Amino acid sequence: MNNVLKSLFSANARQKVLAFASLILMIIVFAFLSPNFFQMDNLVSIMLSTAVAGVLGISVTFVIITGGIDLSIGTLMTLTAVMSGVFINYWGLPIWTGLLAAIGFGAVAGAISGTLVAKLKIPPFIATLGMMMIAKGLALVISGAKPIYFTNYEVYNLISQGSFLDFNSLVPGLVIPNAVVIFFGLGIVCSIILNKTVLGRYTFAIGSNEEAVRLSGVNVDRWKIAIYALAGGIVGVAGILISSRINSAQPALGQGYELDAIAAAVIGGVSLSGGEGTILGTIIGAFIMSVLINGLRILSVPQEWQIVVSGLIVIFAVYMDILRRRK
Numbered sequence: 235m236n237n238v239l240k241s242l243f244s245a246n247a248r249q250k251v252l253a254f255a256s257l258i259l260m261i262i263v264f265a266f267l268s269p270n271f272f273q274m275d276n277l278v279s280i281m282l283s284t285a286v287a288g289v290l291g292i293s294v295t296f297v298i299i300t301g302g303i304d305l306s307i308g309t310l311m312t313l314t315a316v317m318s319g320v321f322i323n324y325w326g327l328p329i330w331t332g333l334l335a336a337i338g339f340g341a342v343a344g345a346i347s348g349t350l351v352a353k354l355k356i357p358p359f360i361a362t363l364g365m366m367m368i369a370k371g372l373a374l375v376i377s378g379a380k381p382i383y384f385t386n387y388e389v390y391n392l393i394s395q396g397s398f399l400d401f402n403s404l405v406p407g408l409v410i411p412n413a414v415v416i417f418f419g420l421g422i423v424c425s426i427i428l429n430k431t432v433l434g435r436y437t438f439a440i441g442s443n444e445e446a447v448r449l450s451g452v453n454v455d456r457w458k459i460a461i462y463a464l465a466g467g468i469v470g471v472a473g474i475l476i477s478s479r480i481n482s483a484q485p486a487l488g489q490g491y492e493l494d495a496i497a498a499a500v501i502g503g504v505s506l507s508g509g510e511g512t513i514l515g516t517i518i519g520a521f522i523m524s525v526l527i528n529g530l531r532i533l534s535v536p537q538e539w540q541i542v543v544s545g546l547i548v549i550f551a552v553y554m555d556i557l558r559r560r561k
Contacts, residue, residue, distance in 0.1 A: 344466015
C-alpha cells in the first residue's frame with residue numbers, strides 16, 4: 235500500500251497530473267472564450283494536428299531520457315516522407331512495402347546519429363544538428379526541390395485522413411481520423427517498450443548514470459545506437475502520417491517540428507537531464523501545445539504572439555523540471 239501511495243505522489247506522477255490538469259483548464263478557458271472552440275470539427279482538427287507532433291514527441295522521448303537530444307527529427311521526417319514517395323512513385327514498390335522501407339530508412343538514419351554519439355563521442359546536440367542539415371539537404375536534392383504527389387494512390391491518403399472509427403451516428407461530426415488512431419496505438423506500443431522491455435530499462439539507466447551502467451558490463455554504445463534507431467523508425471511513421479495528410483511529400487515542410495516535439499516531451503515531464511519521463515506525459519504535452527495554438531488561433535491572436543506564448547510555456551516547463559530535480 236505504501237509503495238502504491240509513493241508511486242501516486244512521486245514527482246513524475248505529480249508532473250503528469252499537473253500537465254493533465256493544465257490541459258483540462260486550457261480547454262475550459264478556450265471553450266468559454268470562444269463558442270467555436272468546442273465544435274466537433276475543431277476538436278477533431280486538434281486531434282489530427284496533434285498526431286504528427288505527438289509521434290515526433292514519442293520519438294524524442296526515448297533520446298531525451300538517455301540524456302541526449304535529437305534536433306534532426308523534423309527534417310528527417312521530411313526526408314522519410316520524400317523517400318516514401320521515391321519508393322512508391324519512382325521505384326514502383328507496393329504501398330505497404332514502400333511504407334516499411336521508409337520507416338526502415340528512418341531507423342537507419344537514427345542509427346547513424348546514434349553511432350556519431352556513441353562511437354565517435356560527438357555531443358548529441360552537434361551530431362543531430364549536423365544530421366538535421368544533412369536530412370534537409372538530401373530531401374531537397376532527392377526530390378529536386380519539388381513536391382512528390384501521391385495522386386495515383388488513393389489508399390495512401392486514407393492512412394491519415396481516412397477513418398474506421400466513425401461515431402457520427404452517435405455524436406454528429408465525431409469521426410476519428412486514422413492518424414489519431416495510429417498515434418495512440420504507437421503510444422501504447424512505445425509505452426510498453428519503455429516500461430516493460432530491456433531496451434526501456436537501459437534507456438532509463440543510461441540517462442540516470444551512464445558510467446555506472448558501463449562499469450556493470452553493459453555495452454552502452456550498442457544500446458544507444460539501438461535507441462536512436464528506434465527513434466528514427468518512429469520519425470519514419472511521422473513522415474508517412476504528414477505526407478498522407480497532405481497527399482504529397484513536401485521537401486521543405488518539416489523544419490521547426492523538432493521544437494514542438496521537444497516542447498511536448500518537456501511539458502509532459504521528460505527531464506532534459508535524462509533518466510526520467512513517460513510516453514503518456516509526452517502525449518499530454520503534445521495535446522497542450524496543439525490546444526494552445528488552436529485556441530489562440532481561434533481567438534485571432536497574431537501568429538507571432540502564438541510563437542511567443544509557446545516559447546514562454548516551454549521555458550516554464552523547463553524551470554519546473556529544474557525545481558523538481560532540486561527537490
